[in-house]
Amino acid sequence: MTNKLLLSLGFIAAALVLGGQAHAQKFDQLAKTPQLGWNSWNTFACNVNENMIREMADAMVSSGMKEVGYEYINIDDCWHGERDKQGFIQVDKKNFPSGMKALADYVHSKGLKIGLYSDAGATTCAGRAGSRGHEYQDAVTYASWGIDYVKYDWCDTKDINPKSAYATMRDAIYKAGRPMLFSICEWGDNKPWEWATDVGHSWRTTGDIYPCWNCEHNHGSWSSWGVLPILDKQAGLRKYAGPGHWNDMDMMEVGNGMTEEEDRAHFSLWAIMASPLIAGNDLRNMSEATKKILTHKDTLAINQDKLGVQAMKWIDEGDFEIFVKPLEKGEFAVLFLNRADAATTYSLDWAFHYMKDDISKHEIFFDKKKFNWRDIWSDEKGSTAEKLTINVPAHGVRVLRLIPQ
Structure with a gap:
């Protein structure tokens, strides 16, 4: 019997035993203030690879972003390979030939943390392997790789109950034993602010962002939104936000094509609304104006204020x-x-x-x-x-x- 199969059987048995305990939970010590970091999707979509992620970690340090509090380097969709015979997820060997553990070690060596993306459905939004039916396997795999953050999306979820789906992954992460920030990316479709305080550390309140001031970008069955539409969709939600559970207005578009004035307003609004501040630009070639906005200490201090009150x-x-x-x-x-x-x-x-x-x-x-x-x-x-x-x-x-x- 292979070591991997033994690990699989042992972990599943442990999960069944622990599943009977009174109450699983999230890691409460995380996200006492809104998380600060970077995510690959807005700029790179599926074009992710280990060299780019290493360079992004380097840039977070050299740009001064780490110094002012940014800590997460998050790989969004498309890092996935296939599952092995025991059902364990593998990385895309072409784009991540060194493996995720080696990449996590590199990011950690820079004094930063690393995040990964998955989905509550059988497939991700880009058609890669989702976590449905493999939640406990995926969580223990992420823990073994040294992952610090899980963004959990909502594609391919027809007839799935969101409360139980997200609670299952929360429980799996907690049982895996490694503190991982759990970012719910359910787009606000099922009002997660009403039920997810004890499930995730943040939850998306809208569909995806688009780099424009006041627009809707229609994709047919769903839309992306500009800065003002996302802001307006926060009406009535501030009472649900606080230390450890934040209304997430989506990753930022600072440096991705709006004017400098719009970028400054975008950053300031996300900050005062106590949203997670997750940059979405290419950190390696930022303009000085973009760098000045993203590293603006006084704005970050407002976002990171320990009272945790949304404006x-x-x-x-x-x-x-x-x-x-x-x-x-x-x-x-x-x-x-x-x-x-x-x-x-x-x-x-x-x-x-x-x-x-x-x-x-x-x-x-x-x-x-x-x-x-x-x-x-x-x-x-x-x-x-x-x-x-x-x-x-x-x-x-x-x-x-x-x-x-």
Whole structure:
């Protein structure tokens, strides 16, 4: 009897025994703040190989991204080979000739973590081998390779119950014994925010992103969405987000063809909404503007604030919106969004406004409590004791950090 078959039989037996225990769980120590990393899909789709992944890990370090907190290098669809006779998944030997364990070791040697993609169906979205019926085998395989993150998609899932499908993979990951962040990629079809807090560390709230400001890209049976449509689909979801369980607005398109102003707004919005920040560009040849946006420490600090509160829309004036995110130490982040195609000037008399967040239980009477503010992108400074007049470019944002006086 081969060692691999012995491993298979032993693991299945252990899974059956452990399956009878009271309650499996996810690894609760992970994703206390939204995860920061990179994913291959937006730029490379199925064109993935081990040399490119090594170069991407190198670039995450050399670009300064690792230094400011990014840690995950995630390989999306198409790394898969066939399953062996015992049902264990193999890598595509042509594109990953050294094997996934060697690649994981390389990524770890850079002080980073590595993630893989699979699917709740029998096949992935690109037609590779999915995990249905092999959840425990796949989880123990990933653990043996040193994987730190699992993105779990939702293709080929007709007649499958999403709650049980995702719970099964959660249980398999937990039983495999290696902490792996579990990213639910179910596109929001079955409202995972209502049931997945104890299942995954994040869940997608929409279909796939597309690198545009305000568009829908129709694929026939499904659509990809621009920045504003994805933002608008977050309405009503903020109460479900918090440390260890985040609303995922999808991987970012910063550096993938939008304007610099749109990229800055995109990054700032994802940050203040407490979404995971997973870059989707080619890290090896970023422009200085793209690098500056992705490594902007003040924006990352807002996203990584330990309170873990997703921003609320405070003021809505059509094409002009203001979002507020409570932060630690009584501070707040305030984002001014200009959705329109022309620049605008906005005036805000703080003293005439009141902010109350019923979910996080924060409130501000601006006529009674004063704050100093700083624009985190321009470093302009001011006080809420004075009326604010702010210029916001087309498709742009201004972001202020408020500190109690």
